[in-house]
Amino acid sequence: MAAEGNEEAEEYDLYHVDFTTASEWEVFIARIEEVLQQWKLHQNRFCNPKEKLCNVSWNTLTENICFADYEFVITRYFVKNLEEENISEEEKKKQVPSTLITLMDIMNSENDFIPIIYDGDESSPHVLVRWYGLRDFVILTPLKGHLTSESKLKLLLSSFSMAANNISCQVPLFVRFLEPWQKFYVGIYEGQEVRTDFEMVHLKKIPSQCRHLTGLLSLFKSKIGESDFSEPIMVAARFAYCLHDWTNFAWTQDPPDIELFSGDIGWTELGSFPFGSVCEPINSITLYTCWPEVLETMAVDNELYSDFDPLSAPVWSLSITKTDNPVCLLTDYVTEFLLYCTSNKTIEDLLGDFAAKDANDVLQPFSLLTESRIPTITTLLSQYASKKKSVEGPINQKLLMPILFFLFPDVEENSKYPYSEEKDADKTSAQRMKTCPRDSLIWRLALVMAHSLHMFGGAKAAAHIWHEFSQEIRFRWNSNNMIPGIAPGFPDPKSCLLHQKLQMINCCIERRKRSEEAALGKRESDESDDEFFDCDENVEDDAKPASTIPIGRLSQHNSLKLINTGQPLYIPVTQGATPKTEDQLEEDAQVLIQLGSDAEGSQLRAKIMSASLLSDMESFKAANPGASIEDFIRWYSPRDWVEEEGEDQFGQKKGKLSARMTLPGNTWLEVWDSAKPVPANRQKRLFDETREAEKALHFLESQTPASSGLMVVPILAHAAVEKLHEEAKDIQIPSLQNTVQQAIKRVEALSRNAPMDVHRYQELCFELGYAETVVSQIKSIESKLGSDEAAKEFACKLVSEGETILPGGSTGSIASKLKTIFVDARKACLIGDLDGGGSSSGENPNNSILPQATEKEFILRATAPRPHRHSRPTPQRLHVRVSKTDISMAGAFTQDKTFF
Amino acid sequence: MEEDVLTTLKILIIGESGVGKSSLLLRFTEDSFNPDQSLTIGVDFKTKKLSIDGNTVRLAIWDTAGQERFRTLTPSYYRDAQGAILVYDVTSQATFSKLETWLSELDTYSTKSNIVKMVVGNKIDKAGREISREEGMKFARRHATLFIESSAKTKDGVQCAFEELVQKIIQTPGLWESTNGGKTFQVSDGPAEPSSCGGWQCTI
């Protein structure tokens, strides 16, 4: 404890023991004064003593300072104050001068037991705030090592004392003593005519009288001195009850496993992610029962009897400790999948003979009409039915069949998992992701691959799924069956490449179906002339009379007549637009770009582009025998037809081609001249569905395991953030919601990012991991303490802000849930004791809901004259913390300086 | 110098046939005007470097034919465009009325959700104006696009149209990514320099 008494003698003594010259000591004191003045601690300021210290932000200022060769760091901790000018008149009235604030703080019970968060040796706010309720103070710590010598401590304190008196410093000054983890601080405060000593005691052995209030009161009184107390001592108390053992209240998520899928139920699980932490995310909870202000005379607390009944304490609050980095299922799934995407194993490595069996087919992609030997669903079905033995893949057929039925539900009569017809309702989020519609084929594929990776046999199983998938797609093409669960229409550049490829194959299947149907129709009724069918290149010769007989008409134009003949103008059937996937578009664009940006390049581009112009012109000529370019232009580019006054012989307005259209040698005229009257169905096809389908199928079949993973990883990530968003959406924690939004944004960006970089998904895993952990913590607390509105809000505060007061106190609904948990834990404990043979005292568990307190805290306050009976009454405070194993006391004892 | 180019931006020019799309492009890239501009077939393409606020970008500008029939062909080239210029002819109500269709076409086919759009009323040198500047401006405001009037023939507003579009693209976060690693754009947060664009500009 800090010294009192003859300072001068002490100083003299120490000067000889520790430091070389008196002037060094003087320099040290001067330097302290300098720093304190620099921080303006000698000036009068104003503060609001009512300001709660639990929700303010803290500032620190730091300087280095030396005593001879001994280096120190001096730090000021203080509440960040509003700027002077921002303080309202109202606020100003509440303020008091800073000369009074330290002593007021010591006596202010508003800041008792404010929660502090420990992080190693650091805590926030500083432990001194907790022990003394201070808002502004200075600490001196050795730069290296730690102080252990009492005499050095005394010297430093007296230096502080000198400096504080010299400049009338208005805040307490502390020295950190012993090792940092011991959190041992000794300090002084030099006020106007008073002086406060801040002293601490840590004891490993707890004196029995110190376990209870009665003993602590007499200790406090004896420390203050033999004076009559004008006022009784005010007591604040808080008992802590910690619970580690959840018995039936543990909250964990079981990873889905193969067992789940052995029955009929559980298949919908394949279409979604598992979510949550696999171990209890809340390590422990601590209940604090608190009595904020009790008169010493009103409370008895000794070894035999206590008035402090926790169940009727006026304030209950709760804090939790969280499990460090619990394994979370969703995050684990994604992480595992990313690993798969970086593997350099080949399909052969993973599937061996099984893949080799099919490899022959893959190598001959153009042998189309041969009966496929690939085990598609249909062939598998018959194999399964007849129990025929064949080479099995990593996933056995019993398991594989339901998976394939889930991916291709159209195979079953009454599938439980059909793809929904309606368009995505929530377009906004889906649109920004370059993936695929929710719960579509490849969405399911991504999830099934992830599930396979996790529980059906690892990388082999995932590769097997991809293999089966691409084989089934080929079968669809071969057998003219549309692929289910794919958005209709042309490849959508807003979806991912894999989705576009499947759309492309569907386009091809549709085209082929249409032309086959048309050919069939042709055979049945010969006269209809507007159908569209495939033809050989040489059929063109048969079409010679087409120059006079119109063919390939779609419909009559509603007004135009041919200029030369007066016949109605017919709009021809034209070759439809060409579906292209984004990689093909990119290739096309590259071809055009490579032609250069000069006039010659433009010419060549026009040439390439004029293929479709030629096709349209030929169709037009076939549908309108005797037509001229004027007729074509009036239909095709009406703005290049300049109308003039007067009518022609057929009652149409006269007109002429625009200037640019009549330029000699322009491409339009050239192409018109070279166009023969050929209907679209006999032209060279602009789109060759067989070639395009083969290209797309080859694309699917030539993926390595890793690249197939990369193909679906954006979809998997999309599904993951959607799941996260779903799970987190009702949890009002800003940092959680921010992380969720950030993760969604990240997936949006990543999904549009080509080529794919798996490493950029790593960040996503951190975000997923953090958010999934927080959601698990909330769910765990809700499962224990209820999930009504109040409990939800409580859970959020508990997780995001730490110690939280229970709404409704010890009688509220959260408290009653808590009691059940404590009782349960006690019962389990008793049973454990009985099993272990140790005969318990037979204590009835009903009348003691809570276990023995893990920690008790008392704050004792009094205004009493010190050092003598006739001194002026000054603030005295003692903060005691008794745990099961040790005791700490921190006292602030003030004395009158004028009556020595 | 090639290494000065920070990124390549893809820009589309769309609108009805004959409104002067190819002429605007020719004016911007080669500073010339050809009254006998040939009719575009499908798509054409030109490049030009442009410096704005000390940043040099390469523009790849895709010119499209405006005909109904080509519309099945050209949207393929909308992919990944960061900017779009929608042109109408101020002397033709019909071309102005069609803007709505072009906008929805753009919304359907552009792959970037935040593509920067600019409406350009061309041929202001020509007699027989049918669309007033106010009407054009109103349309642009309603659809939250940039707006400018121009003449490919007299140069008015052409340079400015492209500059303003590019500046807006640069200022739009996430719309472009520097392929050049460490280099970044210096983004000035003020509006486009009024001096260079005179009375023609109208930033919405």
Ligand SMILES: Nc1nc2c(ncn2[C@@H]2O[C@H](COP(=O)(O)OP(=O)(O)O)[C@@H](O)[C@H]2O)c(=O)[nH]1
């Ligand atoms: N007076 C005038 N004529 C123009 C202007 N811009 C284009 N033109 C003419 O309009 C016609 C069509 O132009 P063009 O660039 O081919 O239009 P596009 O079909 O939109 O590409 C051509 O004859 C041009 O000379 C302009 O600003 N003023």
Ligand SMILES: [Mg+2]
């Ligand atoms: Mg043109």
